[in-house]
Amino acid sequence: MEITLQQVIFGIVALMMMVCSVLAVTTGKILRAATALLFVLFGTALFYFILGYTYLGAVQLSVYAGGIVVLYVFSILLTRSDKNMNERIPRGRWFAALATTLAGLALTVFLLLGHGFALGGIPVMQELDPAVIGEALIGMGKYQFVLPFEAVSVLLLACMVGAILIARKH
Numbered sequence: 001m002e003i004t005l006q007q008v009i010f011g012i013v014a015l016m017m018m019v020c021s022v023l024a025v026t027t028g029k030i031l032r033a034a035t036a037l038l039f040v041l042f043g044t045a046l047f048y049f050i051l052g053y054t055y056l057g058a059v060q061l062s063v064y065a066g067g068i069v070v071l072y073v074f075s076i077l078l079t080r081s082d083k084n085m086n087e088r089i090p091r092g093r094w095f096a097a098l099a100t101t102l103a104g105l106a107l108t109v110f111l112l113l114g115h116g117f118a119l120g121g122i123p124v125m126q127e128l129d130p131a132v133i134g135e136a137l138i139g140m141g142k143y144q145f146v147l148p149f150e151a152v153s154v155l156l157l158a159c160m161v162g163a164i165l166i167a168r169k170h
Helices: 005-026 030-051 054-079 091-114 130-138 146-169
Strands: none
Touching (some): 030 054, 054 130, 130 146
């Protein structure tokens, strides 16, 4: 079996995303965690670009990597929480985290091998019409995504209001 350049790039991006996602949840500094999250979101956009979904890759970069991470950083800076988050985690929580991780890994391997996802290659690059994607994103029918976008907008509004209220206490 011959390994293509596209598969090598996919592997490198996947490895970078795994390392950064672990760093995002294990680092002791909040700004470092936000930076690692930013790299995970960039990796997700790279996956879209590798698959040929340039419009979704651009949306990923502008909405998530741009907007949400800026919101997180402003929330962190508004609350002045640059304190070290290192605290002792009880042994029971470590066991629960390890059990959950192993269960997730087992489920992922089962789904990949049991349903043939790993056997199918990367699909041929095909550009989708932005009008079709736009209608799917703002439509209210089956397989259309206006509700998740509205939920994310309410979540972002709640984050901003919460950050402002926390910052005003001092």
